[in-house]
Amino acid sequence: MTMKFRSDLPLMQGLPLASLPTEEPMILASGSPRRAQLLSAAGYEFSVQPASDEAECGMCSRETAPELVARYAYRKAADIATKNDCGLVVAADTVASCYGQILGKPHDIEHAEAMLRQLSGRRHDVFTGICVWSIVEQRCVVDVVRTELQMEPLSETMLRDYLDSMLWEGKAGAFGYQDGNDWLEILENGSESNVVGLPMERLADLFERFDSIATRIAADGGNSPLSR
Numbered sequence: 001m002t003m004k005f006r007s008d009l010p011l012m013q014g015l016p017l018a019s020l021p022t023e024e025p026m027i028l029a030s031g032s033p034r035r036a037q038l039l040s041a042a043g044y045e046f047s048v049q050p051a052s053d054e055a056e057c058g059m060c061s062r063e064t065a066p067e068l069v070a071r072y073a074y075r076k077a078a079d080i081a082t083k084n085d086c087g088l089v090v091a092a093d094t095v096a097s098c099y100g101q102i103l104g105k106p107h108d109i110e111h112a113e114a115m116l117r118q119l120s121g122r123r124h125d126v127f128t129g130i131c132v133w134s135i136v137e138q139r140c141v142v143d144v145v146r147t148e149l150q151m152e153p154l155s156e157t158m159l160r161d162y163l164d165s166m167l168w169e170g171k172a173g174a175f176g177y178q179d180g181n182d183w184l185e186i187l188e189n190g191s192e193s194n195v196v197g198l199p200m201e202r203l204a205d206l207f208e209r210f211d212s213i214a215t216r217i218a219a220d221g222g223n224s225p226l227s228r
């Protein structure tokens with residue numbers, strides 16, 4: 001199986017580009033190559049500073065998928081904000097969710113197999129939390145985008161081929177929508193970029209409305225304020 005996430009993929013075409021809401025240079029607080037590719041394809045200029053692993057910790061049993069991704073996106077942005085004097089920080093977190101169960105990145109191939117068997121033939125959601133944080137203004141906005149998908153029933157051959165390809169590594173729900181499989185369908189005009197890790201339409205919208213919707217960051221840093 002070949003890696004098909006290239007800049008000429010349809011999902012990388014025609015991505016919206018908005019003006020930055022502050023004069024600060026954009027910092028992508030993520031080590032995800034997908035997020036960097038999406039921002040580059042849209043035409044943004046930015047530097048990359050992945051947040052530390054500790055930003056993604058402390059899973060609360062009563063937390064829903066949208067609450068979790070909002071909190072993690074906020075924590076990733078906060079981590080980078082504390083390490084810089086200036087910058088418009090963009091951070092995100094993505095999970096899949098199936099019948100209330102949250103599926104993050106698989107730990108190993110057995111974990112990936114269990115996730116794919118759970119998703120096989122089912123409707124499920126991908127949620128991405130996004131945080132835009134101005135270090136100079138000490139204001140931020142947090143939002144969550146949901147995209148519904150349908151996975152066709154996977155045969156044993158399809159499952160084994162995909163597991164052997166290792167393309168599931170580092171991807172929430174153990175699948176990559178961008179990997180060129182035809183067994184995943186996005187429903188209701190959902191956002192492809194959201195599934196791949198950064199909802200570009202919503203990011204542009206948040207940039208455009210940042211001035212009116214961004215909230216002041218609490219002195220103690222607070223925790224996951226969903227801005228709308």
Ligand SMILES: Cc1cn([C@H]2C[C@H](O)[C@@H](COP(=O)(O)OP(=O)(O)OP(=O)(O)O)O2)c(=O)[nH]c1=O
Nearest residue numbers: 030031032093094171172175176177195196197
């Ligand atoms: C559902 C899905 C997720 N993904 C990816 C997007 C994210 O990179 C990853 C989810 O993990 P995240 O924890 O959101 O991000 P990350 O660990 O890759 O990077 P960082 O924490 O530094 O920001 O899954 C795909 O590439 N394709 C898909 O179809």
